[in-house]
Amino acid sequence: MDLWYTENHQEDTKFSIKVQEHIHSEKSEFQQIDFFRSETFGTFFTLDGYMMVTEKDEFIYHDMITHVSMAVNPNIKKVLIIGGGDGGTAREVLRYPGVEVVDMVEIDERVVRLCQQYLPLTASKLDQDNRLTLYFEDGLKFVQEADEGYYDLILVDSTDPIGPGEGLFTVAFYNNCKRVLSEEGILINQHESPYYASYAHEMKRAHSKIKETFPISKVYQFHMPTYPSGHWLFGFASKKYDPIKDIKADEWNKLGIETKYYNTDLHVGCFMLPTYVKKQLDNEE
Amino acid sequence: MDLWYTENHQEDTKFSIKVQEHIHSEKSEFQQIDFFRSETFGTFFTLDGYMMVTEKDEFIYHDMITHVSMAVNPNIKKVLIIGGGDGGTAREVLRYPGVEVVDMVEIDERVVRLCQQYLPLTASKLDQDNRLTLYFEDGLKFVQEADEGYYDLILVDSTDPIGPGEGLFTVAFYNNCKRVLSEEGILINQHESPYYASYAHEMKRAHSKIKETFPISKVYQFHMPTYPSGHWLFGFASKKYDPIKDIKADEWNKLGIETKYYNTDLHVGCFMLPTYVKKQLDNEE
Structure with a gap:
């Protein structure tokens, strides 16, 4: 028997992985969660059928969401992670001895528990470091209630802006991020992709909102082979740091x-x- | 009826595009050639089933194979293109008024003729510019017989190192490229991809050969969504130019x-x- 996982990247474009085992399947309060094992990608999991994390390329996503901001401000002490239930982002943040507080707000506890069970590569640090506190709450609500100027860094490790992730692409959310960030504060957000029309649409929407909220707002790219088109982006927004001019490479x-x-x-x-x-982000096309 | 084109990126990894029309199919002297039309990608064609060119993202490949070298040496006058039967590389090279000679050596005339018929977006300049000469020959043989020091630029726009493209990944070929290049000479070659094991293997093999042949040998990356993993590379090799230090950006x-x-x-x-x-290219992993 052949068993294939398929994601439709567009209506007429499919990406498929041959599955050795469908390890787990459940519908949580928030979404459909599935874990699979494949030869090329190792263990991977999907939410509502969309690829989230594979053992083969999770290092790309988690390196890029974390280290860019830390190299701009190596003195970051208080970090808020929104989403990131697989634990990979927390794992990378916790590698910095200077980081004192990591609050991780994941709406769906089941994602965390299942990743702890099936994806120890990303999740194993979630119960091993007392600097980390897990909150199973809505990220939008969490930032509304958080103290002004408390965090040095917010990492928005979200799904696409449909389903549970939708609120994390709103002006209200970005405004609250700005409010709870210190004067040194940096916001990194999952910024979708420029290639397929539906993703490019969300990329432009997100960028125009963040650009209006933060004085500095840039976008950076990386190669993420298991995401649609393999061309993925994060946003870097801050109150005072330019991500290139202010890099502390030696440090x-x-x-x-x-x-x-x-x-x-x-x-x-x-x-x-x-x-x-660049033209898409500048609204020139 | 649903008709899908599928390429196996690995044995257990597939990329599929819904086909509106299978425009053309033939077996030439060298390979199987197929043209398709799809909604998202426009017209695209495959050789031996491997994706070559789509109307949607050919600009990425052809920009990156051409303009990097031209910005390092805007005085390039004599250009040799090996392969590139779709015409997109020639189209980009011929945009430079300073270019005087473009010799394009494509082993399979049928690829050129079919692209002229079905892909005018890439092929339309192939019969419109008297600076261009088409040779339907083996590229390896062509460089063996070409004059020493004649070309300023060689662009190797080849298929993967299986089938007709195989000879273009050999030490003999790279040595001849070096011989027929001027002292200002630059070689750009299709350099495969680092992500999937089979492609990474070819990438490393190609790089180790070129590194031994040319004093300067670098690799650059781009996002090519319709190629396996979307993470693709070109090699930049030269006798004296460093691709970053020697860029003439203003010019x-x-x-x-x-x-x-x-x-x-x-x-x-x-x-x-x-x-x-980097570690793969340096043979550290």
């Missing part, structure tokens, strides 16, 4: 944090976007 | 060549590779 490299994707040259390179992406 | 920008993917910031950025790719 970051002295920390000795070994990474498989990120490095401080790539840090600069990843903000150099293709012309068609 | 290139003054030419006023409009591009959808390439720009002189991206030029610098695209050489900043992920750590795991």
